[in-house]
Amino acid sequence: MAGLELRQLRKSYGNVEVIKGVDLNIEHGEFVVFVGPSGCGKSTLLRMIAGLEDISGGELRIGGKVMNHVEPRDRSIAMVFQSYALYPHMTVYENVGFGLKLAKTPKDVRDQKIREAARILQMEHLLDRKPGQLSGGQRQRVAIGRAIVRQPEVFLFDEPLSNLDAALRVDTRMEIAKLHQNLGASMIYVTHDQVEAMVLADKIVVLDGGVVQQVGSPIELYQRPANLFVAGFIGSPKMNLLPVTVEAVSDGKVTISSKDLAATDIAANSSGISAGETVTLGVRPHALQISSSATLVGRVALVERLGNETNVNVELPTGGQLMAVLDGDQPLQIGHGIALGFDSSDAVIFDGEGQARHL
Ligand SMILES: Nc1ncnc2c1ncn2[C@@H]1O[C@H](COP(=O)(O)OP(=O)(O)O)[C@@H](O)[C@H]1O
Ligand SMILES: [Mg+2]
Incomplete structure (x- = not known):
């Protein structure tokens, strides 16, 4: 043994x-x-x-x-x-x-x-x-x-x-x-x-x-x-990591936004994080979906249609990039607008030191 x-x-x-x-x-x-x-x-x-x-x-x-x-x-x-x-x-x-x-x-x-x-x-x-x-x-x-x-x-x-x-x-x-x-x-x-x-x-x-x-x-x-x-x-394609601004903090919750992202509440260990600070939002490509709530709005830059799923590279207004893996075949047009959302329980906040703030 x-x-x-x-x-x-x-x-x-x-x-x-x-x-x-x-x-x-x-x-x-x-x-x-x-x-x-x-x-x-x-x-x-x-x-x-x-x-x-x-x-x-x-x-x-x-x-x-x-x-x-x-x-x-x-x-x-x-x-x-x-x-x-x-x-x-x-x-x-x-x-x-x-x-x-x-x-x-x-x-x-x-x-x-x-x-x-x-x-x-x-x-x-x-x-x-x-x-x-x-x-x-x-x-x-x-x-x-x-x-x-x-x-x-x-x-x-x-x-x-x-x-x-x-x-x-x-x-x-x-x-x-x-x-x-x-x-x-x-x-x-x-x-x-x-x-x-x-x-x-x-x-x-x-x-x-x-x-x-x-x-x-x-x-x-x-x-x-x-x-x-x-x-x-870990994870393929890689997790999307976006710099965002902290709007408000309460116990177990951080409200974030950016020029690319509408204000969103994320459950997080918020101790030591304060409003105005820049943190990183992490969302996996598989967690993004086409959504009418339009949390993230961008432009379709690249589409890979694999049949069972569709990989989309999205250009954000401020120049950042997002990768989304959508279910099934999505006949998206390059250059067209796309609105994406995610379930906030699938998102992670990383503090200024790069440490994840899971609850
Ligand atoms: N015999 C050696 N002498 C000096 N540096 C070494 C020697 N062997 C490995 N290194 C260095 O140690 C580091 C780790 O190497 P290694 O363990 O082979 O990495 P990995 O297997 O993760 O690719 C590297 O920076 C490498 O250059
Ligand atoms: Mg080796």
């Missing part, structure tokens, strides 16, 4: 700190995804857990034991990388079993583990092939097979799908989700793709600049982003 605890984990290269005090608990069996833009420290944090990078400060525990100075092979982990680096002259069977051979695992035990991994990954018919005779997706499965035979308590994946084409990414993503259900091991998965994070994770850790911005379930992050960074990062 191996849960993980990260306490104030830090990493510096020279005098540049790239992981800035990360606290995190990962329960046994949980599927955790580290997500964030390129360069935010995802791989570094994963490699620190794997033991491939020294830890500059703080404490890492796996299964309750401090692991800061334990060798990678003694951590009960297995890592799958973006570039799967298979041995080209070996068959799939030999590639999957190579680590076991090095560890001097008896031949019959090795054989049984290789065949079991091949069964789980549905690649029994590929065991005699060499990597050159496999597709990208099949090679990635071999790399995952190499991890499975080690029977680790924790699987670490660093962007394992990014070398695959779009269709294969979706298939392999589902295979990884099934693998997690079947094996019951803890998995930590790194990606810059928020959709991958949303569909795979029990728990998402959003990182930016080596700092955890928010930890939560996919739906928590979508519905209650903690700050502007998470609001803009």
